[in-house]
Amino acid sequence: MDNPLQTLPLFQLGPVPIMPAVVVTWAIMLVIVGLAILLTHRLSVVPGPVQAAAELLVTAVDAQIRDVTGAEPAPYRAFVGTLFLFILVANWSSLIPGITPPTATLETPAALAALVFVSIIWFGVKGAGVGGFLRGFALPNPAMIPLNILESFTRIFSMFVRLFGNVMSGAFVIAIVGSLAALLVPIPLMVLDLLTGAVQAYIFAILAMVFISSAVKKGAPENKET
Amino acid sequence: MSFDYWTLGFQAVNVLVLIWLLHRFFWKPVSGMIAQRQTNAASLLLEAEATRAKAEAALAKVAATRDGLASEREAMLAAAQAEAKATRATLLEETRAEVDTLNDAAKAARLRAAKTLKETAVEDAQGLAVTIASQLAARLTGEAVEAAFLGWLEQGIADLSADERDALGKGSSLDLVCATDPDEAAQERIKSVVAKALGAEPELRFRTDPSLIAGFEVHSPHFSLRNSWSADLARLSQALADSRKDLPPPDETQTDAA
Structure with a gap:
């Protein structure tokens, strides 16, 4: 049995190793973008079933953003929604035999967490300005600045570890069970992995939105006097 | 366990590109369509x-x-x-x-x-x-009635004017009408009364007219002296007829009641 924590590059582009997770991510990107182009190519005011489903997804993402932030979802929709879609598809790619989900490797969740970290800074500065964003670290009082800075890293790290751990463990368990009884036995675990993958995608996207919203709200003008 | 930073970078870029692509080809068009539908619905x-x-x-x-x-x-x-x-x-x-x-x-x-x-x-x-x-x-017949009428005849002739009496007396003849046929004695009495009344003795031609009822009348071509029940009744009837003209009109209330 291969060690799921140990991945080897598929090929080398000069000094750059191309890992399977990157190739699978490219495939996922192709599928998602291809479906998006195919879908939005024939948008109409009177939607068909597929367009209705797509609009339902957009509406659900907007509703979640609105519930979490209380703000208009348009600025956050692409980032949060894409995170959710990509993580969901990546997690569910484990159903394809021979495919290791990109999120089951360290690098992909780390990259996603890094993007969330950057987006927190981006949206925080965009919403409250640099001063406002930095003042958010001094809440509720300046003594909390070190802890708030530490928290901004640890919560990102927890996101990364949570996603990686859940997906990797699922893939690991399926691989172990599959090696012991390859026929039919892994199916319940795969179904559970589907649920875990959806829940983890949802949690990651919601947490990202919560952190972004927190950064924006902390730097908002009404919190300056606090 | 190994950590490849190239892969980290690749995945970060891949996700960024995916975010941009989906923003370009999915989120924006679909949300735009929803907004357009909402706008259309609102309109x-x-x-x-x-x-x-x-x-x-x-x-x-x-x-x-x-x-x-x-x-x-x-x-x-x-x-x-x-x-x-x-x-x-x-x-x-x-x-x-x-x-x-x-x-x-x-x-x-x-x-x-x-x-x-x-x-x-x-x-x-x-x-x-x-x-x-x-x-x-x-x-009412008999000598008394005859005598009464003879007296009334004499009185009637006497009441005439003298000219009228002369005209009667000098006339050729007079018709003396009786109700019944007079006998000789009666004729003589009548003649004597007439002669006495006229003062002359004209010729008398006796005629009988039962319609006189009783009495004596003298008629000439230009004169008549009526002295009979019939004449009296005619006068009475005429008087009554004249009196009818003076009758009061019928009582209106009684007429209406009738």
Whole structure:
């Protein structure tokens, strides 16, 4: 049995190793973008079933953003929604035999967490300005600045570890069970992995939105006097 | 466990590119379509609201027109009722006048009929009275009656003017009409009375006329001295006829009651 924590590059582009997770991510990107182009190519005011489903997804993402932030979802929709879609598809790619989900490797969740970290800074500065964003670290009082800075890293790290751990463990368990009884036995675990993958995608996207919203709200003008 | 930073970078870039691509090809178009549908729905709602307001205005206009029609109808009905009332009053007035005229005419006809009936009754009563008197007078015969009539004859001749007596006395002949055939003695008595009254002895031709009932009459071509029950009854009848002219008109109330 291969060690799921140990991945080897598929090929080398000069000094750059191309890992399977990157190739699978490219495939996922192709599928998602291809479906998006195919879908939005024939948008109409009177939607068909597929367009209705797509609009339902957009509406659900907007509703979640609105519930979490209380703000208009348009600025956050692409980032949060894409995170959710990509993580969901990546997690569910484990159903394809021979495919290791990109999120089951360290690098992909780390990259996603890094993007969330950057987006927190981006949206925080965009919403409250640099001063406002930095003042958010001094809440509720300046003594909390070190802890708030530490928290901004640890919560990102927890996101990364949570996603990686859940997906990797699922893939690991399926691989172990599959090696012991390859026929039919892994199916319940795969179904559970589907649920875990959806829940983890949802949690990651919601947490990202919560952190972004927190950064924006902390730097908002009404919190300056606090 | 190993960590490849190239892969970290690749995945970060991949996700960024995916975010951009999906923003370009999925989130923006789909959300734009939703917004467009919401805008269309809002505009449709606005149009529906405007249409409803227009319909309500039209409905209010129709209601106002209907109210106007109702009031106009009421006014027309009131005018028609007033006209009908006036026409009815006029017709009643005309009818009442016509009825009064008819009543007057009927009353006049009744009065005329009553008068005629009364006159007829009086005439019949008078005729009956004359008839009764003539029948009673017809039973009064005899020398006393003859003597009385002779006396009245003599008095009648005496009451004539002298010229009339001369004309009678100098006439060729006189007709002396009796109710019954006089015998010789009676003729002589009559002649003597006439001669005495006239102062002359004219020729007397005796005739008999039972219609005289009783009495003696003298007739010449130009003169008549009527002295008989028949003449008396004729005079009485004439007097009664004359008196009918002076009769009071029939009592209206009694006529109406009748």
